[in-house]
Amino acid sequence: MKTGFKRAAAPLALFTLAALLAGCGGDSDSGSKKVTVWMYPVIADPKASSAYWAQIEADFEKAAPGTSLTIEQQPWENRDQKIATAFGGGKGPDVVLLTPDQIPQFSASGAISPVDGALKASVGKFLPAALDAMKQKGKIYGAPIYQTITTTVYNKKLLTAAGVATPPGTWDEIKAAAPKLKKNGVALLDYSASNEASLNLNFYPLLWQAGGSVFAEDGKKAAFNSPEGVEALTFLADLYKAGSVPRSSMTNTNLLADQALGKQQAAMGFSVVLADAELAAKTWGPENVVVGAPLRGPAKEVAFGIPGALSVNAKSGNAAGAEKFLAFMTEPEQVKSLGRASGYFSPRTDVTVPNASPYAKQYQAALADVSPGEPNPAARQLMGLLAPEIQAALAGKKSPKEALDSAAKAADDLLARQR
Template sequence: MTHRIVRATALTGVALLALTACSSPSAETEKPVDGEAKGEVTLWMYPVIRDEAASKSFWEDTEASFEKANPSIDLTIELQTFDKRDEQISAALAANSGPDIVLITPDQAATYLNVGGLLPVDDAIAAERDVFYPATLDAATFEDELYGVPLFQNVFTTAYNKALFEDAGLDLPKTWDDIRDAAPVLAESGAAVLDYVGSPEQTLNLTFYPLLWQAGGTVFSEDGTEIAFDSKEGVEALEFLVDLKKEGGIPADAATQTTGIEGSPVAAGKVGIRSTTSPAELAQMRAALGEDAVVVGPPLKGEAQATYGNPGLLSLTSINKKENRAAAYEVLSFLTSADFQTELNATAGNFPTRTDVEIAGAEADRAAYEAALEVANPGEPNPAARQVMAVLAPYIQAALRGDISAEEALEKAAAEAQAALDRS
C-alpha cells in the first residue's frame, strides 16, 4: 500500500511559510570517500520507556554502544516529552535547526512530509526491508517512498473473562456472529458480552475504527481526499454496536464510558470481552479478576480480521545535511536491527516491527499477540486524521444513546468531516 499526500493543517502558518519557501529537500546521499560513514547525528527520542530513570539510562547506553560500533559517527540522543511535540517539531523544521532523526507517528509523518519536512529512508533498510511486518512499512510509505523506519509497535488484541463464558456454557467468541449469539445469554446474568468505551475523549483507533476495518471499511478513500466511513461497511459496524447496546451486549453506560480498567465494568467482572487490550491492560485485568480467569486470543473477525497497532517511526528530517546522510542511515539501521529491537522491547514492553524478533512476554499470550501483529492496522495516515476523528466521535456517541440512527449519524459526520478534509 502507498499513501498519496494531501494538504495539511497541523503546522502553524509560520512553519508552513518557512518550510514551503525552501527548495525541496534532496534525499541524495554523499558517499564518504573512504567508504566509512562519518558525521554528527542528533536524534529526538520521546518517551518509549515509561520509567524516566530507566529511559535515561537505556538511551545513554544506546548512544555509547552505537558510538563504540561506529567511532566515526557522533550520535546525540536528546530525550523529549510529549507535551507540545507537534509545535516543537514544527518549529525545528521551520528554523531548519534541530534533529536529524525524530520519533513520530504515521499521521505526523503525513503532515510533516506534506510541507517538505521529511526525507525518504528506503536506503537505510534496503538490505533488510523484507523482514519488517508489511503494515509497519505501509504506514510510512507515501508516493511509493518510505519516510520512516518502524522502531517498535504498540498492538492490541482480544482479552476474555473466560469465567463468564464458562459459567454460561459458551465457547469464547471469535467472530461478530459469535458475539451476537452470546450477547443475550450473558445479558440474562447481567453481563455484557463486549466492552466499548464511547467517550469522545478516547481515540477511535481503539474503539470504532477496529470494527470499521473488521467490516471491510476504511476511514478515508485510497487517495486520502474523500471520507469513506459512511459506506455500507461503516453503517454495518455502527449498527453492530447499536444492536448490541439494545440487547445489553455492551455496558449500559457505553456511550459515556471512559478509558481504563480500574473501576470499569471489565474489572467488576461484568464484561466478557475487551477487544483492544494492551499487555499493561491485560495485567490489570488479571489483577482484578484473577490470573487464570483472563485469557487472550487473536483479533475479532467480521468480514475481515483486524485490530489497531501503531508503529513508532524514526523519520529523517529535512534538517539532515548531505554530508551526514550516510551517518544518519547507519543510526536508523542500528536502532531498528533485530538485536536492538529485542533489547528495546524487553525494556519498554512494546512489540517488534520485524518478523525475525521474538515477542516478549508470557508464552501463553505470545500466539495471540503474534496473530495481532499480522493483521494490525496502523490507522490511515492522513494530515486531517485527528480532525476527522474529533468530528466523528460525538456522532457515534449519539447513535449509542439512541438519539440518531447509525446511518444518519455517519451521514452527518461524513458531511462535516469532508468539509474539514477539504479545508485542509
C-alpha cells in the same frame, strides 16, 4: 545533553556492524559528526529508559566511529506541536520518533526525508503493515523500531457464569452470547465512546472488520458512511441499546482499569494491549483471563497496532549520520533489546522479541492481522468530527446512517479545505 554514561567496551557484534553502517549515506568527512535524536517514553520506567538510551549512545558511537550521538528524552504531551514548531523553524533534531498518523503531515510539508536508503539492507524483512504505515507516494519516511498490537481479552469467570463455554470471536457469536450475559446483569462487549478516545482503538477496527474504510482511496473524501460503515455502527448501537455494551462506554477513554471490563462489569474487550491483559490477570486472577485472536467481522479479522519509527529531519546537518543511526536501530540486536526494555513487539518478520508474559504468544500471533490505521493529514481532526456522531447513534438520537452521513459531510468539508 547526553542521556548518561558510556560503557568501556561494546559487544563484538557491534564491531561487525561498523562496515555496514559506514556504507550508509556516503558522508566521507572524517571529522566528528553529531546526531541528535528526540525520543519519547516508549520505555515506561524513567530510570530504565535513561539507562537504555545511554547504552544505545555508547554502542552506536562504538559501531560508527566519528559520529557523536545525543538522545534527548521528550514528553508525549504536546508532541505534535513541539515537533511541528521545530521543523517549521528549520530546526529540531536530526532524528525523531514518529507514528503513522504523523507521517502524512510531515512528509507532505517536506519536513522529513525518505529513509529508503537506510533500510536497503533490511526492507524485505519488516511486517508489511509496519512499512506500509510509513509510506507516502511509494517512499518510506520512517524506519520501524517497534510494533504495538491489540487483540481480544475475555473474563472467563463472567462467561462461564453465563453459560458461554467458548469466548465469542466473531460478530455473530457476540450477538448470540450477549443475551446470556445480560441475564446475569453483565455487559458482554466493553467500548470507549468518549471524545478523547482514539477511534483507532474502538470504532475503526469494527469498520475494517466489516470491510469498510475511513477514507476514500485517494484520501480526499470520507468513506466511513459506506454500507459497511453503517453495518459496523448498527452492530455497535444494537448492542448498546440492548445493554450488552455498558452505559459507561460514553465516558470510557481506553483505560482498562477505569472501565467496565477492568471492573468485571463487562466480559470482553476487543482492542486490548498486552500490558492491560497482564493488569487484568492481577485483578481478576490469571485463571480468569483468556486472550484470543483479533475479532472477526463480516469481512475479515483485524486488530489495530502501529509501529514506532525513526524519521530524518529534511534539514538535518548530518543526514548521513542520521541514516547510520536508523540502520543501527533496525538491526535485529537493537530491535530485540528495545522490545525487551519496552515490552513492545518486533516490526521485523525475522526477529521475535523474547517475552516472559503468558499471553505473549497470542499477541505475537495477532500481528498477522494487524492494521496500522489509515494515515492522513486530517486523520486526527476527522476523529473529532466522527466521535460525537457515534455517541449520537449509541444514544439513539440519530440512526447509524444519519450519524455517519452527518460526520462524512463535515469530514468532506474539512478535507476539501486542506487540498
